Amino acid sequence: MGSNSSNMNHIPDGQQLLQDTGFSAAQIIRLYERFEFLDKDNTGHLRPEDLETVPDLDMNPIGARIIGAFFPPGKETLDFGSFVRILAHFLPADSNRTRAGAQQEPANSTTGKLRFAFQLYDQDRDGKISRDELLQVLRSMLGLQVTEEQLQCIAERAIQEADADKDDAISFDEFRKSLEKVDIDHKMSIRFLR
Amino acid sequence: MAAVWTFSLLLSPCLLWPSCLALTPPAELPQPHNLPPLLGINSSDGSLSVDLPRALRVFSMDYHHVQAPFEIVLWIMLASLAKLGFHWSGRVPAVVPESCLLIMVGLLVGGVIYGVRHSAPPTLSADAFFLFLLPPIVLDAGYFLPGRLFFENLGTILWYAVLGTLWNVLGIGLSLYGVCLLAQSSLGDVSLLHCLLFGSLIAAVDPVAVLSVFQEMHVNEQLHILVFGESLLNDAVTVVLYKLFESFLRLPSVSGLDVLLGGCRVVVVGLGGLFVGLFFGLVAALTSRFTSRAQVIAPLFVFLYSYLSYLTSEMLHLSGIMAIVTCAVTMKQYVEANVSERSNTSIQYFLKMWSSVSETLIFIFLGVSTIQDVHMWSWPFVCSTLLLCLIWRATGVLLLTAVVNKLRRNAVTFRDQFIIAYGGLRGAICFSLVFLIDDFPKKRLFITTTIVVILFTVFVQGMTIKPLVELLDVKRKKRALPTVSEEIHSRLIDHLLAGIEDVVGYWGQHYWKDKFEQFNRKYLRRFLIREDHQARSSILRVYQELERREQGGDVEAPQPLVDPRSHSRPLLPEEMDSIRRILSRNLQNFNNKQTPAYSRHTLHQDATMDRTRKPLHRHHSLGERYTYNTITHWPQGEAGEFNGSRRVRAGLSRSHIGKVMDNSRHRNIQETPIRQKMDVSLRFQLQT
Numbered sequence: 001m002g003s004n005s006s007n008m009n010h011i012p013d014g015q016q017l018l019q020d021t022g023f024s025a026a027q028i029i030r031l032y033e034r035f036e037f038l039d040k041d042n043t044g045h046l047r048p049e050d051l052e053t054v055p056d057l058d059m060n061p062i063g064a065r066i067i068g069a070f071f072p073p074g075k076e077t078l079d080f081g082s083f084v085r086i087l088a089h090f091l092p093a094d095s096n097r098t099r100a101g102a103q104q105e106p107a108n109s110t111t112g113k114l115r116f117a118f119q120l121y122d123q124d125r126d127g128k129i130s131r132d133e134l135l136q137v138l139r140s141m142l143g144l145q146v147t148e149e150q151l152q153c154i155a156e157r158a159i160q161e162a163d164a165d166k167d168d169a170i171s172f173d174e175f176r177k178s179l180e181k182v183d184i185d186h187k188m189s190i191r192f193l194r
Numbered sequence: 195m196a197a198v199w200t201f202s203l204l205l206s207p208c209l210l211w212p213s214c215l216a217l218t219p220p221a222e223l224p225q226p227h228n229l230p231p232l233l234g235i236n237s238s239d240g241s242l243s244v245d246l247p248r249a250l251r252v253f254s255m256d257y258h259h260v261q262a263p264f265e266i267v268l269w270i271m272l273a274s275l276a277k278l279g280f281h282w283s284g285r286v287p288a289v290v291p292e293s294c295l296l297i298m299v300g301l302l303v304g305g306v307i308y309g310v311r312h313s314a315p316p317t318l319s320a321d322a323f324f325l326f327l328l329p330p331i332v333l334d335a336g337y338f339l340p341g342r343l344f345f346e347n348l349g350t351i352l353w354y355a356v357l358g359t360l361w362n363v364l365g366i367g368l369s370l371y372g373v374c375l376l377a378q379s380s381l382g383d384v385s386l387l388h389c390l391l392f393g394s395l396i397a398a399v400d401p402v403a404v405l406s407v408f409q410e411m412h413v414n415e416q417l418h419i420l421v422f423g424e425s426l427l428n429d430a431v432t433v434v435l436y437k438l439f440e441s442f443l444r445l446p447s448v449s450g451l452d453v454l455l456g457g458c459r460v461v462v463v464g465l466g467g468l469f470v471g472l473f474f475g476l477v478a479a480l481t482s483r484f485t486s487r488a489q490v491i492a493p494l495f496v497f498l499y500s501y502l503s504y505l506t507s508e509m510l511h512l513s514g515i516m517a518i519v520t521c522a523v524t525m526k527q528y529v530e531a532n533v534s535e536r537s538n539t540s541i542q543y544f545l546k547m548w549s550s551v552s553e554t555l556i557f558i559f560l561g562v563s564t565i566q567d568v569h570m571w572s573w574p575f576v577c578s579t580l581l582l583c584l585i586w587r588a589t590g591v592l593l594l595t596a597v598v599n600k601l602r603r604n605a606v607t608f609r610d611q612f613i614i615a616y617g618g619l620r621g622a623i624c625f626s627l628v629f630l631i632d633d634f635p636k637k638r639l640f641i642t643t644t645i646v647v648i649l650f651t652v653f654v655q656g657m658t659i660k661p662l663v664e665l666l667d668v669k670r671k672k673r674a675l676p677t678v679s680e681e682i683h684s685r686l687i688d689h690l691l692a693g694i695e696d697v698v699g700y701w702g703q704h705y706w707k708d709k710f711e712q713f714n715r716k717y718l719r720r721f722l723i724r725e726d727h728q729a730r731s732s733i734l735r736v737y738q739e740l741e742r743r744e745q746g747g748d749v750e751a752p753q754p755l756v757d758p759r760s761h762s763r764p765l766l767p768e769e770m771d772s773i774r775r776i777l778s779r780n781l782q783n784f785n786n787k788q789t790p791a792y793s794r795h796t797l798h799q800d801a802t803m804d805r806t807r808k809p810l811h812r813h814h815s816l817g818e819r820y821t822y823n824t825i826t827h828w829p830q831g832e833a834g835e836f837n838g839s840r841r842v843r844a845g846l847s848r849s850h851i852g853k854v855m856d857n858s859r860h861r862n863i864q865e866t867p868i869r870q871k872m873d874v875s876l877r878f879q880l881q882t
Contacts, residue, residue: 031698034698034699037699038697051697054696054697054699055696055711056692056696057693057696057697060689060692060693060696061689062686062689062690062693063693066690066693066694066697070697087694087697087698090691090694116690117683117686117687117690120686120690121686137682137686138682141682141685141686141689150772150773153773154678154682154773157678157773158678158679158682161677161678161679162679170679175683178677178679178680178683179679179680179683179684181680182680182683182684184687187684187687187688187691188687188690188691190691190694190695190698
């Protein structure tokens with residue numbers, strides 16, 4: 001690892017990223033190559049259009065939301081550091097190599113991963129998944145094959161099952177509870193190639 | 195329906211006249227005439243004629259002249275009428291799979307022929323099967339293969355096909371040898387190599403039989419492609435192993451070197467077939483580029499080149515099945531782009547027609563060929579074969595799945611594993627292969643056993659798989675089922691991960707897929723697709739893009755038809771059931787496209803084709819209100835789930851589009867008339 005960090009000199013924030021996220025130096029270099037490939041006009045920043053050119057993302061039912069997750073509200077550009085930090089959510093939890101100084105929970109813990117998924121639903125960032133937000137997601141995943149009434153039924157059922165405090169919305173804790181039987185770490189991890 | 199059946203039975207006496215013994219190619223010469231032909235008038239032995247003065251014969255019949263084609267047509271007619279009768283018979287298809295019924299018809303016909311003629315009815319010759327009946331089926335399978343799903347699951351498919359088949363072959367072969375050793379008295383002369391040979395042909399899971407049973411079952415896309423892909427690829431493995439063991443049998447002795455060479459041969463055969471198919475596929479694509487002036491014969495090239503690839507690889511002793519499937523997969527996208535709409539439809543219809551007829555003929559002949567003189571029965575051999583087939587397949591699937599689930603994100607569930615294992619039906623390939631064995635004392639035993647295994651799997655397994663799966667579903671419900679929220683959230687996470695993998699790009703298969711797409715776009719498409727059609731395809735892509743945005747951006751749903759508060763009551767069990775059914779069927783469809791499972795019998799309009807055609811109609815009427823004709827958009831199978839609310843909801847107007855564009859905050863495109871939007875999209879589409 002030590003010999004590789006010399007190659008990282010041209011990567012902005014390279015050393016900082018090594019410390020903050022759990023990526024190895026080789027992985028960061030490959031991610032940088034990918035970043036440069038996506039950044040067609042070489043500005044050092046990604047815009048939403050650059051991510052939209054990724055093939056197959058347009059066939060993904062929640063493709064637009066995924067792109068939105070990379071660009072928090074208000075920001076229209078994405079630099080390499082933010083790119084890597086977002087992708088760090090998908091590291092397997094056992095490769096957690098954050099050094100001393102990581103105050104908050106690492107991004108790739110189960111809670112971090114679940115929070116990322118939660119934010120895909122919760123577009124208005126109010127901390128709850130409202131019925132409408134759930135319906136929107138359902139519609140994009142199922143919408144062309146199922147009628148509107150059936151969608152309403154399904155959304156209704158999902159909220160009934162999860163909503164413990166009867167506020168007709170799903171909070172983060174309720175979300176986490178409904179997924180307690182699922183092995184999140186296995187399901188939400190990508191094996192990044194070295 | 196009764197009329198159809200009686201008609202079919204009436205046909206069978208027609209088969210009494212000929213004394214043919216095998217189904218031969220039409221090139222057979224008619225029987226030699228004993229009398230020299232009279233001037234201009236055909237006459238031969240066995241011709242009926244009215245006894246008139248010798249100069250003129252008003253009425254005469256000359257059967258031998260048309261014998262061969264007449265019989266072939268009669269068989270095909272019988273097969274097609276049986277198929278028609280089957281589809282008209284109402285409730286029966288739900289319980290009995292079509293393959294069973296066809297075999298029963300064949301048994302009936304065979305019995306009638308035997309009863310009348312007191313000799314064996316015509317059997318299916320292996321040559322006719324491999325050269326004429328099998329290629330259309332495999333070509334059809336390859337042409338309609340869902341490419342993306344297949345390549346995404348290719349690793350798992352190869353795992354099951356290659357390793358699974360090897361496991362089955364060796365397992366069954368060795369265990370049977372053990373059985374033969376135990377029953378020394380009756381089975382003593384069956385050697386190890388014979389057992390291995392038998393194992394290799396009986397382990398072949400038949401795509402024809404499997405697919406015909408799957409029609410009636412609800413399988414999600416992933417399971418479908420696994421079983422389908424496995425049955426296609428394991429044909430290649432099986433035939434190779436069979437030929438290998440056969441050639442070993444002919445050698446005086448088998449050394450270690452021979453085994454090693456055999457292994458190399460397997461690889462060569464598989465890859466060789468692949469390359470032959472690739473070559474012919476590319477040549478076919480290139481030829482289709484120039485067919486604009488003679489559009490009527492364009493479909494012919496597709497069939498000719500595919501068949502040629504099959505025959506060439508058979509000639510070189512390579513895998514014909516791999517060749518024809520590769521050829522079809524390769525040429526499909528280029529041919530579809532090059533050739534006119536009508537020719538595309540013709541190609542698809544002909545493929546469906548031929549493969550349907552082939553399949554029906556195969557099953558009927560299986561039935562007919564069962565009635566023979568050549569049976570030799572042995573209780574231990576037959577029973578142990580049946581048992582061993584089931585056991586080895588089940589253990590193979592369980593073991594392989596345990597390993598492969600660690601590497602897949604979407605695990606193959608126990609229900610899927612049961613379907614894969616129990617749905618391993620044997621069919622006509624085993625049957626033909628067993629006839630090809632060089633003669634040895636126990637050959638008749640092998641033939642009988644093969645027939646018994648085929649009949650058992652098709653009838654017993656084919657008929658019981660659906661009830662058993664339903665029983666399994668019921669049992670599963672008694673334990674803790676995933677809640678609706680869990681299913682929805684899990685699916686969302688799956689889509690999320692797929693998207694992130696796409697973004698990251700270099701994870702495994704995406705790397706190769708990207709590379710291939712670049713290569714395809716830069717070189718292959720330019721070379722193989724007609725000039726003017728290249729531009730058309732990119733404009734169509736833009737229309738599709740706009741279309742998709744409109745659909746995806748339909749965020750402003752109309753007011754829900756019922757006030758949601760009124761729904762806060764516990765749902766009835768049958769509503770829960772229907773919800774679960776909807777979720778399980780639709781959440782597993784990866785592409786969210788309405789592509790129904792591959793069907794042998796009907797030609798579902800490909801949703802992408804519809805999607806390309808519709809925008810061309812719609813965007814002609816700029817500034818006008820138009821309605822989405824949703825009923826014709828999606829295939830008939832799902833039409834029942836649509837109702838009026840969909841049409842109301844989907845009726846987009848021009849003004850709506852402007853609003854929709856506003857909602858998506860990630861797009862910098864301001865509300866512009868549609869032409870400007872198109873320009874922007876065109877620009878960045880053509881740049882990539």
